[in-house]
Structure formats: structure tokens, C-alpha cells
Amino acid sequence: MALEKNGPWLTDETGASEVLTLSVVQAVADDGGADVQIASAFYGEDATGQPLAVTVGENGQSVTLTTRRGVNALTVHFVAASDGAATAQLSQDGSVLLETTLDGHTGDGVLMIEGT
Amino acid sequence: MSRKRKTLPGDRTLPGNKRLSGHCKAVTVLWASGLTAIGLGVLGSGLPANAQTASPGEQAACCAHHVERWCRLLALDFHRKQMVVEPLGDQRALGADMAPRALRMTMEAQAKSALKTAAEQAAEQALQTISVSGAVNQTGGTAVTSGSTDLAGKPTMTDFLSIAEATGGFTETQNGSALTVQADALGMTKYLRNQPIFARVNGWVADWLQPLTLTATVNLPQSGATGVPVTLPTSGSAVESLVLPSSSATLNAVGASYQVYRRYSPQDKKFAAAWRAALASNQTALATAGSAVARAVNAVVAGVASGAGRAQLEEAAHSGQARAVRRRARGILRHLQRHMNGIGTRWRICCWPAAAPRP
Numbered sequence: 001m002a003l004e005k006n007g008p009w010l011t012d013e014t015g016a017s018e019v020l021t022l023s024v025v026q027a028v029a030d031d032g033g034a035d036v037q038i039a040s041a042f043y044g045e046d047a048t049g050q051p052l053a054v055t056v057g058e059n060g061q062s063v064t065l066t067t068r069r070g071v072n073a074l075t076v077h078f079v080a081a082s083d084g085a086a087t088a089q090l091s092q093d094g095s096v097l098l099e100t101t102l103d104g105h106t107g108d109g110v111l112m113i114e115g116t
Numbered sequence: 117m118s119r120k121r122k123t124l125p126g127d128r129t130l131p132g133n134k135r136l137s138g139h140c141k142a143v144t145v146l147w148a149s150g151l152t153a154i155g156l157g158v159l160g161s162g163l164p165a166n167a168q169t170a171s172p173g174e175q176a177a178c179c180a181h182h183v184e185r186w187c188r189l190l191a192l193d194f195h196r197k198q199m200v201v202e203p204l205g206d207q208r209a210l211g212a213d214m215a216p217r218a219l220r221m222t223m224e225a226q227a228k229s230a231l232k233t234a235a236e237q238a239a240e241q242a243l244q245t246i247s248v249s250g251a252v253n254q255t256g257g258t259a260v261t262s263g264s265t266d267l268a269g270k271p272t273m274t275d276f277l278s279i280a281e282a283t284g285g286f287t288e289t290q291n292g293s294a295l296t297v298q299a300d301a302l303g304m305t306k307y308l309r310n311q312p313i314f315a316r317v318n319g320w321v322a323d324w325l326q327p328l329t330l331t332a333t334v335n336l337p338q339s340g341a342t343g344v345p346v347t348l349p350t351s352g353s354a355v356e357s358l359v360l361p362s363s364s365a366t367l368n369a370v371g372a373s374y375q376v377y378r379r380y381s382p383q384d385k386k387f388a389a390a391w392r393a394a395l396a397s398n399q400t401a402l403a404t405a406g407s408a409v410a411r412a413v414n415a416v417v418a419g420v421a422s423g424a425g426r427a428q429l430e431e432a433a434h435s436g437q438a439r440a441v442r443r444r445a446r447g448i449l450r451h452l453q454r455h456m457n458g459i460g461t462r463w464r465i466c467c468w469p470a471a472a473p474r475p
Contacts, residue, residue, distance in 0.1 A: 035388075039395070040406030044414070051410035053403065073417040077406035081391045094230075108406075110413050 002093050003067075009112035010097065012067040020090040020097060021062045022078075035081035036088050036102060038063055043113070044072035051075070063090070067115040074111040078102050293336045294368060301328035323384050327375035333368040 003010040003018055012018065024036050037060030042051035054074070055064040065074060078088050080102045088107065090098040100109035288297045302325040344358060395402070 035391075037395070039399075039402040042407060042410035045411075049411070049414075051407050051414060053407075071417060073410070073413045075406065075410035075413045077402065077409060079395065079402070081388065108409055112417060 002095070003097060003113065005095075005097075006114075009071060009114050011114045011116055014067050014069045014115035016067045017064065018067060018092065019057075019062055019064045020092050021057075022060070023089050023091060024086055036086055037061070037079055039077045039079040039106075041065075041074065041076045043074045044068045065113075067113060069115040071112055071114045074113055076100075076109045076111075078107045078109065080105050080107075290336075294333055295336055296331055296333045298329060298331045301325040301330065329373045329375075331369075331371040331373070333370075335366045335368045 001013045001016045003012045003020075022036065022038055038056050039060065041054045041056055041063045043054045043065045044052050046052055056062070057064065060079075063074075063076065076090065076098070078100065080086055080088075083105050084103075086102045086107075088100055088102060088109075089096045090109065090111070098109045098111050100107050287299075288295060290296075302322060305322075305325055346355060346358065348355065
């Protein structure tokens with residue numbers, strides 16, 4: 001089951017495993033999109049309030065998460081070899097779910113996901 | 117477009133104390149389209165007790181157009197200066213009824229937009245392929261003079277230029293009458309190799325090409341005239357003509373630049389290797405930094421995802437949905453209005469009442 005846009009956040013069935021892939025739609029012309037990577041990603045938090053890390057795919061080109069019940073935030077930290085501005089997207093099944101701008105080698109993006 | 121005649125029971129009597137004149141033999145429902153059907157569903161839900169009666173002329177026009185039921189609503193609209201949709205009363209029910217249709221139409225529009233984008237990309241890709249590899253003969257006449265050619269006569273050349281510019285092969289800037297075309301060597305290489313603009317070009321040559329930039333500045337033609345004083349000879353033949361050079365485009369400057377010092381060049385294999393090594397060795401620090409950001413985000417989300425914050429967010433989203441429903445309803449009413457053109461322009465279906473409660 002894919003993440004669905006529903007009001008202010010995405011909704012999904014609790015317990016479903018979702019994979020979001022990274023793509024670069026705008027970058028300094030010669031930097032190459034492959035240089036943008038996902039450095040770390042966190043989704044929800046544990047009982048002590050610590051963010052829970054999610055699996056980052058090979059070369060930082062995807063994240064895999066298991067939907068948790070209720071509204072939780074997926075926070076993704078991007079890095080880029082180039083210090084120029086670049087626009088990165090996280091997509092699932094061709095649907096763009098998150099778009100963020102990197103500048104100075106780094107950028108962050110947040111998705112709110114409600115598990116039902 | 118198809119028509120279906122249908123007699124609706126009780127359609128001749130208005131709710132309340134009024135009755136339409138019985139000129140029409142039957143009430144015709146015009147099933148012109150899905151929108152019309154929706155509109156009938158919207159408008160046929162009920163009328164208030166103090167509904168007005170259409171005039172005989174209006175009634176005759178309605179009957180002529182087989183829209184007797186609409187006449188009652190339009191008569192009400194005209195006489196009371198109110199909106200056609202207002203008598204429905206239960207706008208929440210209207211919104212609930214219209215929301216699925218509005219959402220479906222929105223989804224269809226998004227799908228069409230995605231298809232259009234994909235088609236444009238495919239077309240660009242095809243043109244790029246053709247312009248690079250296609251052997252297309254020059255169309256039209258031959259070049260006017262030896263050593264020249266006609267750009268308009270080479271269709272793929274214009275494709276080449278336009279697509280090359282669209283895909284970042286080169287850029288152009290205009291300053292007054294000067295037009296500067298700038299081409300990046302690596303960008304042109306990507307274009308000629310039929311690669312996406314953001315693709316990484318592997319190989320040592322990419323690192324050498326990346327800093328090379330070529331520019332050409334052209335002075336564009338300028339309109340204008342220059343006065344030249346003429347003294348007529350006192351003897352001999354008269355001056356028949358003066359030849360003045362006409363304004364034309366001229367190549368002003370050609371330049372090339374090569375950036376020697378490059379602080380961060382992802383095309384440099386050494387830099388790329390060093391960057392990846394740094395990422396690997398600092399993974400813990402990156403995770404710590406990311407965790408700190410996530411903790412701050414979670415604190416915010418916890419506030420807005422529960423209690424009043426959640427209600428406000430959902431209300432905001434619902435308002436957006438309701439606006440879409442209202443826009444759709446207005447579109448339906450305009451559609452109905454077009455069908456009623458023969459009745460009279462004074463019956464205007466206006467707009468959703470501004471003060472109406474939100475569905």
C-alpha cells in the first residue's frame with residue numbers, strides 16, 4: 001500500500017512497509033544528480049523520546065520505513081558533494097511526496113505520515 | 117450529446133402555494149452531459165414554500181427548451197434576487213455529495229498534467245535524437261550565395277538549437293542590442309551524447325571539460341537612419357543615389373574561459389573519493405545531527421498532530437476541499453446557464469453566496 005496524500009499529511013496502513021526513492025530535479029548543471037545522498041533519516045520516536053532511525057538504501061538513494069500508528073514525522077537529512085543549490089525529491093510510485101532544496105552541501109525535509 | 121425525455125411526477129406543482137401554468141405537456145430533462153446530470157441533482161433537491169411563479173412568457177420559453185423544472189428555480193432566483201443554490205438549505209449535504217466528484221475531477225486533471233509532462237519529455241528526447249543523429253536534407257532552395265546557408269532551410273537545426281537551449285546545452289542572455297550565447301563544454305557534451313542534463317558523465321574527460329565555457333556575443337540589428345548632407349555638383353550629372361551601409365547583425369566577440377581553481381568539483385575523481393570517504397567516516401556525526409533535527413521536528417509534530425493543532429490543520433485542509441467543491445458547483449451552475457441562454461439574459465446564475473455556511 002502506497003502513502004496517500006490526505007489533508008495536511010500522508011496516510012498509510014499501520015505496519016505497511018514503504019520505500020521512498022531519491023531523485024534530483026534541479027542542480028548546478030555539471031554537478032550530477034548522483035551526488036546528492038540521504039545521510040540519515042528518522043521516523044517517529046521511541047518511548048524515551050529518541051528519534052528512530054530508518055533504513056537508508058545503498059548510496060543513500062532511498063529510505064525504507066514501516067508505518068507507525070498515529071501521526072509521526074519522517075525527517076530526512078540530505079547531503080551533496082556540491083556546495084551549489086540543488087532540488088531533491090522523495091518519490092513513491094512516480095508520485096512526488098517531498099521536495100527540498102539543498103544549499104551548502106546539506107538540506108533537510110520533513111514528511112508527516114499518519115498510520116491508520 | 118443525447119436527449120432523454122422523462123416525465124417527473126408532481127413536477128407541475130410548486131411546493132407551497134404557487135402553481136406553474138400548465139403549458140408544458142411534459143417535462144423534459146436534458147441529459148446533455150454528466151455535469152448537467154449533476155446540476156439537475158443539485159437543483160432538484162427542493163424549493164422553499166414561498167417560491168415564485170414564472171411569467172407566461174418565461175414559462176413558454178422554459179417549455180420550449182424542455183426545462184420546466186429549472187424555470188421554477190430561475191423564477192425564484194429572479195424575483196427574490198437570490199442564488200439558485202440557496203434554496204437547497206443543506207449545503208453540508210451538497211458539499212458531501214459534490215466532494216467525491218470534485219476529487220475525482222482533480223485527480224483526473226493531475227493525471228492529465230502528468231501525462232502531458234511525460235509526453236513533452238518524450239518529444240524533447242525524440243527531437244534531441246533526431247537533431248543529433250538524423251540525416252535530414254535541406255529543404256527549400258539552395259543557399260543564396262556561395263559559402264552561406266539558410267538556417268530556416270534546415271529544420272533539424274532549429275530543433276537542435278531550441279532543444280539544446282531547453283536542456284541546458286547552452287544559455288543566452290540579451291543586454292540591449294547585444295546577445296550573448298554561452299555554452300558549457302560539459303553541458304554540450306551531455307546534449308550531444310543524448311544524456312539527461314543532470315546525468316553524471318564518468319571519465320577523465322568530464323573533469324577537464326567541466327570548467328570550460330565558451331561565449332559568443334552578437335550585436336543585433338538596430339533600426340534607424342542617419343542623415344548625410346549632400347552638396348549637389350554645380351556642373352555635370354546629378355547625384356543619383358547614395359549608398360549607406362544598412363544595420364545588420366555583427367559578431368562582436370568570441371570568448372572562452374577555463375576555471376582553474378575549483379574548490380568543489382564532483383567531476384573530479386579525487387574530490388569524489390574524498391567526499392565519500394568523509395561521509396563514511398563522519399556517519400556517526402551526521403546521524404547525531406540528523407537526530408537532533410528529528411527530535412525538534414517530533415516536538416513540533418506532537419503539538420500539531422493532537423488536540424487543537426490537529427483540528428486546525430484538518431480544518432485548513434477541509435477548507436481547501438470545500439473551496440474546490442464550491443468552484444465545481446459554480447462551474448455546474450454556469451454550465452446550466454449556458455443551456456438557459458434562450459430564456460433571457462436577465463436571469464443570471466451568479467455565484468455561491470459569500471455568507472453561506474461552509475459545507
